[in-house]
Amino acid sequence: MTLPNTTTPLPPRTVRCPACGGPSLYAQDNVHRPFCGQRCKSMDFGAWASEQFALPEILSDQDPPLERS
Ligand SMILES: [Zn+2]
Numbered sequence: 001m002t003l004p005n006t007t008t009p010l011p012p013r014t015v016r017c018p019a020c021g022g023p024s025l026y027a028q029d030n031v032h033r034p035f036c037g038q039r040c041k042s043m044d045f046g047a048w049a050s051e052q053f054a055l056p057e058i059l060s061d062q063d064p065p066l067e068r069s
Contacts, residue, residue: 019043 015033017024019040026033033040 013026014023015026017020017034017036017040020043020047022036024030024032024034024036024040030036032038032041
C-alpha cells in the first residue's frame with residue numbers, strides 16, 4: 001500500500017534555539033530542531049532529565065529560614 005506523497009516539505013525557517021538562544025534552522029534537514037544541533041539538544045534534555053529525576057527536598061520538621069530584610 002502506497003500513500004500519496006502529498007506532504008509538502010517545511011519551508012526553511014530560522015527559529016531561536018531554546019538551549020543557546022542562537023539561530024536554529026527549523027527544517028526537516030535539522031533532526032535536532034528546534035535546537036540548533038545535537039549538543040544543544042543533549043544539553044536541554046540533560047537539564048530536563050536531571051530535573052525530572054531529582055527528588056524534591058522534603059523539609060518536614062525544619063522550617064526554611066526566613067529572610068530578614
Ligand atoms: Zn543551540
